[in-house]
Amino acid sequence: MKQLVLVFSLFLYVHLFAQPCLVRFTSLSENQTYSTCNYKEFKYTLSDPNYKGFQWFYGDGNTCNCNKPKNFYVKNDSFKLMGIVTDSNGCKDTIAMSVIVNCANPCTLSPIGVHSADTLSYACNEVEFSARVSDNTKTATWFFGDKDSVVDVFAVHTYRKKGIYKAYIIAKDSQNCADTVRFDIQILCDEDTSKVKCSLKILNIDSIATGKCLDKKLRVSANDLFAETNWQINDGLKFKGVAVQDFKFLDSGWQKICVWIVDSNLCKDSLCVNWYLKCPSKSVGIFDHGFYEKKMFPNPSNGIFYFEDKEIKTARVFNVMGIEVAAIVEKNDRVSIDLQHLPNGIYFCLIDGKTAYKLILQK
Numbered sequence: 001m002k003q004l005v006l007v008f009s010l011f012l013y014v015h016l017f018a019q020p021c022l023v024r025f026t027s028l029s030e031n032q033t034y035s036t037c038n039y040k041e042f043k044y045t046l047s048d049p050n051y052k053g054f055q056w057f058y059g060d061g062n063t064c065n066c067n068k069p070k071n072f073y074v075k076n077d078s079f080k081l082m083g084i085v086t087d088s089n090g091c092k093d094t095i096a097m098s099v100i101v102n103c104a105n106p107c108t109l110s111p112i113g114v115h116s117a118d119t120l121s122y123a124c125n126e127v128e129f130s131a132r133v134s135d136n137t138k139t140a141t142w143f144f145g146d147k148d149s150v151v152d153v154f155a156v157h158t159y160r161k162k163g164i165y166k167a168y169i170i171a172k173d174s175q176n177c178a179d180t181v182r183f184d185i186q187i188l189c190d191e192d193t194s195k196v197k198c199s200l201k202i203l204n205i206d207s208i209a210t211g212k213c214l215d216k217k218l219r220v221s222a223n224d225l226f227a228e229t230n231w232q233i234n235d236g237l238k239f240k241g242v243a244v245q246d247f248k249f250l251d252s253g254w255q256k257i258c259v260w261i262v263d264s265n266l267c268k269d270s271l272c273v274n275w276y277l278k279c280p281s282k283s284v285g286i287f288d289h290g291f292y293e294k295k296m297f298p299n300p301s302n303g304i305f306y307f308e309d310k311e312i313k314t315a316r317v318f319n320v321m322g323i324e325v326a327a328i329v330e331k332n333d334r335v336s337i338d339l340q341h342l343p344n345g346i347y348f349c350l351i352d353g354k355t356a357y358k359l360i361l362q363k
């Protein structure tokens with residue numbers, strides 16, 4: 001009899017006090033109206049519209065807390081989309097579906113893009129061109145519309161004749177996939193031929209070993225003689241120097257070297273490069289003490305590198321030229337970084353701004 005009373009009491013408690021899930025998924029499907037072969041939008045229905053929040057997991061490492069799920073996939077594969085809805089009682093309901101990505105054109109999968117581009121007029125015939133491009137960009141070239149061009153995201157160009165010029169920038173990745181932004185540039189005057197035409201151009205910045213790892217002779221070379229040299233190291237130290245400059249670095253690791261030169265006609269040119277300075281373990285550099293502490297595996301890898309240390313906050317990947325090619329700014333419990341969109345080669349992963357690791361990509 002006591003057991004029957006206990007069961008009845010539990011029955012009354014569950015039905016009178018327990019809070020059931022108020023919101024549940026009733027359907028989930030791909031929105032064919034807006035989806036493409038690799039850009040996918042999804043639609044769903046709920047048993048009740050009064051939800052508290054969503055979590056979406058797209059199956060490729062990307063997530064979203066949005067109420068309109070959509071994702072840009074960068075490779076052909078089958079992915080599992082999972083959605084979680086939470087109601088006001090904290091009760092969760094889950095739904096999942098398979099997502100098939102099958103694009104015939106490899107360029108459709110490439111994230112190559114010119115994120116922003118702009119021009120600024122310095123004078124009636126001088127224009128500044130600048131752009132921001134995607135991380136997988138291999139080359140970015142400005143074409144000024146007068147048969148001249150520059151392979152760079154930033155350039156200042158002087159037009160010789162007034163008129164309207166069709167200028168554009170093309171960003172290309174390693175597969176030759178491209179994105180373009182175009183401008184109509186109006187030039188209001190001809191070039192002033194009374195001024196000295198500047199042709200001064202920096203050709204290279206390199207260094208000469210001195211026998212000590214942190215002690216270097218920095219050397220700048222140009223296509224002509226120049227009278228003045230100004231150096232800047234790591235966005236901080238600026239000083240007037242010479243073409244072959246003695247300098248002692250404070251630490252090993254990534255170094256940003258900038259130089260400005262001026263000739264006797266006051267023509268100027270500048271160049272910045274990123275170097276990775278690695279010293280033997282006996283040096284006192286922070287990179288040398290921690291170079292292999294936070295490991296990544298497998299190494300070599302065919303594209304996905306995993307973090308052994310789950311506590312890192314940021315990870316930035318650079319190629320051997322010092323150009324950043326991938327990054328995780330806020331790791332948010334991600335345990336890997338995907339370099340499958342990059343060509344085979346050697347890369348360096350800078351972790352939390354102070355610890356670097358050499359990565360070998362072999363696909």
